[in-house]
Amino acid sequence: MSILVAQVFRPDVRHGAALKGCATALAIVASLSFVACNRGGTATSGRPRVAFVLKTLNSPFFNDMQRGAEDAAKKLGVDLVVQAADREIDVERQMQIIENLLQTGINALCLTPSGSKEVVPAVVKANRANIPVVIVDTRLDPAASSEAGAKIASFTGSDNYEGGRIAGRFITSASGGRAKVAVLEGIPGHETGDSRLRGFRDAVKDTPDVQIVASQTANWERDQGFNVFQNMLQAHPDVDTVFACNDMMALGAIEAIRAAGKSGKIRVVGFDAVDDARKAIEDGTMAASVAQFPDEMGRVAVENAVHALRGEAVPPDVRVRIELVTKK
Structure with a gap:
């Protein structure tokens, strides 16, 4: 399995953090093997290529989700690509990331939407390319999805x-x-x-x-x-x-x-x-x-993306447990 992690940033926002994120991403890319593939095809390794687009990598919550996704990818033998915008509110950058992934070629997409309405057109594009989509943590807006005809394989998240x-x-x-x-x-x-x-x-x-x-x-x-x-x-x-x-x-x-x-x-x-x-x-x-248990969300999302890719039955809605934490 090869894993590519990229932090996508905007040069006009948080310059220091952005440069640091860029340097980190370059170091990771240099140390990990990754082979690009054509649209709709598997990587040259022969393994399916699954993209996981997070809201940000500057959050412990999404770092835990990434770890859960990586663990599942290793066990399932798929190539995982993890990308995110610098800031959680940057839905425009998230849309660009998805567009680029669809162009370079992926077999399945896991997505934590930065905007419940705004990302719907990107999901529709994935649908047209016959790429199964698993939504994680934040649901798509039902009205916008229905109007655009967006389809997802499954949702994974908390109540x-x-x-x-x-x-x-x-x-x-x-x-x-x-x-x-x-x-x-x-x-x-x-x-x-x-x-x-x-x-x-x-x-x-x-x-x-x-x-x-x-x-x-x-x-x-x-x-x-x-x-x-x-x-x-x-x-x-x-x-x-x-x-x-x-x-x-x-x-x-x-x-x-x-x-x-x-x-x-x-x-x-x-x-x-x-x-x-x-x-x-x-x-x-x-x-x-x-x-919440974001590592579990990441694991289940990748598992369901691979099941959907294989044409296997996938539960439409997976609820991950929640609990109150107070001082022991």
């Missing part, structure tokens, strides 16, 4: 709505039913974040003293989590709880809390339970996080 409900129930219980909550949302219109937010709101709506006093996007990013929550604190100094729709934003909020001299006074709940979040929970700077 994000239920995860939001779990976070909401935890905050209601931990606060004794009285809390002033600031919410850090994901990308607007992004199915994953929207579902978590909807689940959270539904969980707390019948507890009148759990009040959402501020709710704003921080685009899944740690630095934006810091800046947005810092502004929230200034506008709402009585905030005593934060729910962040992912851990990167939660960790940014923790930094803002520390900068404001309020460590230990504001309860923080995140989503994903990445390693840094788990450490923060043990340190007492984060109260809880809803754990």
Whole structure:
């Protein structure tokens, strides 16, 4: 098996990180064997070529997903190509990556959409090339998919709505039913974040003293989590709880809390339970996080892509477990 990992970046965004990502990608390409193939054909090794397009490689969550995908590719004897844009919100770059992969030749595509609506045309192009598509983590927009006639072999991901409900129930219980909550949302219109937010709101709506006093996007990013929550604190100094729709934003909020001299006074709940979040929970700077299992998502996605490629039956919807992580 050969594995190609590439971090695709934009020269106008985060120059230092982009150059570092480029150097890393070049080093990996130099150290791993990879042979290009014609469109629709297998690599010259004779093995199927499976592409896994992630939202970003600058996130522990997607790094774990990549590891799970690589493990499955090794066991199944397929060539895996992993590519991603520099930033999770760069749906335009993700579309370009998919287009390039379709042109160079792949046999199956696993995709974590950066935009639930925006990537639908790319999925349609894969359909026309008879390339099975497995969607991971974030669902395609149903209306946009139906209108365009987009077809997928399978979806693999967590129940994000239920995860939001779990976070909401935890905050209601931990606060004794009285809390002033600031919410850090994901990308607007992004199915994953929207579902978590909807689940959270539904969980707390019948507890009148759990009040959402501020709710704003921080685009899944740690630095934006810091800046947005810092502004929230200034506008709402009585905030005593934060729910962040992912851990990167939660960790940014923790930094803002520390900068404001309020460590230990504001309860923080995140989503994903990445390693840094788990450490923060043990340190007492984060109260809880809803754990997903991205390595399992990556493994199952590649397995189902290969099954679909072989013409074998594939489950249309695979739910990966979630659980609440708190201090032991």
